[in-house]
Amino acid sequence: MSHPPSTPQLPPGPRASRLVQTWRFVARPRRSLDDSFARYGDAFTARIFGMGTIVVLSNRAAIRDLFTADPEVVVTGESNRRLFEDLLGANSLLNLDGSRHLRKRKLLTPPFHGQRMHVYGVAMREAARRAMARWRVGQRFAIAQTMRDITLEVILRVIFGVDELDQRERTGAVVLDFLDFFSRPEAAMLGIRAAQLDLGPRSPWGRMLRVRAPLDERINAAIAARRAAGTEGREDILSMLIDARDEDGQPMSDAELRDDLFTLLLVGHETTAASLTWGFWTLLRRPDLVAKIRAEYREVMAGGPLDPGRVGELVYLDAVVKELLRVHPVTDGAARLLMQPTRLGDLHLPAGVMAAASTWLTHHNPALWDQPRRFWPERFLGKKPPAYAWLPFGGGPRRCVGAAFATLEMKIVLSELLNHASLRVEPGYQPKVARRAITLSAAGGVPVELLAPVAAADRPLDPEASP
Numbered sequence: 001m002s003h004p005p006s007t008p009q010l011p012p013g014p015r016a017s018r019l020v021q022t023w024r025f026v027a028r029p030r031r032s033l034d035d036s037f038a039r040y041g042d043a044f045t046a047r048i049f050g051m052g053t054i055v056v057l058s059n060r061a062a063i064r065d066l067f068t069a070d071p072e073v074v075v076t077g078e079s080n081r082r083l084f085e086d087l088l089g090a091n092s093l094l095n096l097d098g099s100r101h102l103r104k105r106k107l108l109t110p111p112f113h114g115q116r117m118h119v120y121g122v123a124m125r126e127a128a129r130r131a132m133a134r135w136r137v138g139q140r141f142a143i144a145q146t147m148r149d150i151t152l153e154v155i156l157r158v159i160f161g162v163d164e165l166d167q168r169e170r171t172g173a174v175v176l177d178f179l180d181f182f183s184r185p186e187a188a189m190l191g192i193r194a195a196q197l198d199l200g201p202r203s204p205w206g207r208m209l210r211v212r213a214p215l216d217e218r219i220n221a222a223i224a225a226r227r228a229a230g231t232e233g234r235e236d237i238l239s240m241l242i243d244a245r246d247e248d249g250q251p252m253s254d255a256e257l258r259d260d261l262f263t264l265l266l267v268g269h270e271t272t273a274a275s276l277t278w279g280f281w282t283l284l285r286r287p288d289l290v291a292k293i294r295a296e297y298r299e300v301m302a303g304g305p306l307d308p309g310r311v312g313e314l315v316y317l318d319a320v321v322k323e324l325l326r327v328h329p330v331t332d333g334a335a336r337l338l339m340q341p342t343r344l345g346d347l348h349l350p351a352g353v354m355a356a357a358s359t360w361l362t363h364h365n366p367a368l369w370d371q372p373r374r375f376w377p378e379r380f381l382g383k384k385p386p387a388y389a390w391l392p393f394g395g396g397p398r399r400c401v402g403a404a405f406a407t408l409e410m411k412i413v414l415s416e417l418l419n420h421a422s423l424r425v426e427p428g429y430q431p432k433v434a435r436r437a438i439t440l441s442a443a444g445g446v447p448v449e450l451l452a453p454v455a456a457a458d459r460p461l462d463p464e465a466s467p
C-alpha cells in the first residue's frame with residue numbers, strides 16, 4: 001500500500017471543459033463514469049457546474065475514510081446548501097451540518113424504525129394490491145408509472161396520514177407536477193446557483209417556484225389542520241414530528257416541519273419507485289429468479305399468513321433486493337465537502353473540493369466484486385453486504401434515514417406483484433438511464449403487459465407460471 005502524498009493534491013481526471021463534463025454527467029451518467037474509471041482508475045477528479053471540483057471515488061479505503069471522517073471537517077449540508085438551499089428550505093435535514101443535523105436526525109429517525117414499520121408495511125401491501133386491481137388482461141402500461149403511483153400513495157399516507165383516497169390523489173398530482181418538472185432538460189440548470197433567479201414563468205427557476213407553490217400550500221394546510229385537530233391516536237409522521245421535542249424540550253416550528261415534510265416527499269418515493277422499476281425490468285426477463293421468489297413465498301406462507309411482519313423470513317427476496325440495489329443504483333452516490341486538507345486512503349486531498357463515493361463505480365468495481373456486471377442474488381445469501389463496497393444508501397452519519405423503509409417497500413411490492421401477476425416486459429426492450437429529479441431511472445418507463453388475471457391474495461401463482 002502506498003502512502004498518501006505529504007502535500008494535498010488532486011488525482012488526475014478528464015481534461016474536457018467543465019461545460020462538456022457537466023453535459024456528459026447529465027446526459028450520459030453511466031458511460032461518462034465508466035470511461036473515466038477505465039482511464040484513471042478508482043479515484044479521479046471531475047469538474048461539474050454546481051458541484052465545483054469533485055473527486056469521484058470507488059476505492060474502498062478512501063470511501064471508508066470518507067464515511068468515518070469527523071462530520072465537522074467532511075461536511076454534507078454545506079455542499080447541499082449550495083444546490084438545494086432555496087429548493088428544499090434552510091431547515092431541511094439535507095442542508096444541515098454539525099449539531100443542528102444531529103438534532104434533526106434524532107427527531108427524524110424514530111418514525112422510520114421499530115413497530116411503526118409494521119403499520120407502514122400494511123399500507124405498502126394495500127397500495128400494491130390496489131394498483132393490481134386496476135389492471136386488465138392484455139393491458140400494456142409503463143411499470144415505472146405504477147411504481148410511482150404506489151410509492152407516492154405510501155409516502156403520502158405515512159407522512160400525512162391522508163386517509164381519504166381522493167385527497168391523497170389530489171396531493172399526489174401536485175407532487176408529480178413538481179417532480180415532472182425535474183425531468184425536463186432545463187432542470188439541469190437549477191444546480192447552478194447563478195441560474196437560481198426568478199426571471200418570470202419562462203425561466204427555469206421561475207417555473208420551479210411556480211410548480212412548487214401549490215405543493216407548499218398543501219403542506220402548510222396539512223400542518224395547520226393537524227395542529228388544530230390534535231395528534232391524539234394518530235400514527236403518521238407529521239403527527240410524530242409535531243409531538244417530538246429536542247433535548248431542550250423544544251418542538252419543531254412550522255417552517256422546520258414544512259422543510260422536513262417537503263424533503264421526505266421528494267426523497268422518499270421517487271428513489272424507491274426507480275429501484276423497483278429497474279427491478280421489474282431485470283426480473284421479468286429472468287423466469288428462473290421469479291420461480292425462486294415464488295417458491296420461497298409459498299414455503300413461508302405454509303407457516304401461516306404472510307403479513308408484512310414476516311417479510312423478513314423471505315431471505316432469497318432479501319438477496320434479490322440487495323443485488324438490485326447493487327446493480328442498478330438510482331443515486332449518484334454520497335458527496336461530502338472537505339473543509340480541511342483530508343487523507344482518504346492513499347489520497348491527500350486539498351480543502352474546498354468535494355469527494356464523492358460513486359455508487360455505480362463502487363458497485364461495479366472488479367477489485368471489489370466477483371463478476372460485478374452479473375445479476376447474481378446468491379452472492380448475498382447468508383452474507384452481509386461488504387462494508388464500504390455496497391453503498392446504495394450512502395454511509396456514516398449521513399446514511400439514508402429511509403433505508404429500512406425503502407427496503408421493506410421494495411420487498412413488499414416485488415413480492416405482491418410477482419406472486420400474484422403474470423407480467424411480460426416488451427421483448428428486446430433496453431432502457432436508457434435518464435435523470436429524473438434526484439434519481440437515475442429507466443427512460444421510457446419499462447412497458448409491460450399483463451398476461452393473465454391477477455391471482456387472489458391468498459392464492460399465489462405457481463413458481464413455474466410465466467413471470
Ligand code: HEM
Pocket residue numbers: 076093094105263264267268269271272275330331333334335391392393394395396397398399400401402403405406407
Ligand atoms: C431505494 C430507495 C432509496 C435510496 C437508494 C436512497 C439513497 C439515499 C442516499 C444515497 C442518501 C445520501 C446518503 C449519504 O450522503 O451518505 C440518502 C439520504 C437520505 N434519504 Fe434516502 N434513499 C432511498 C429512500 C429513502 C426514503 C424512502 C426516505 C424517507 C422516507 C429517504 C430519506 C432520506 C433522507 C432524509 C436523507 C438525508 C440524510 C441526512 O442527510 O442525514 N430515503 N438516501
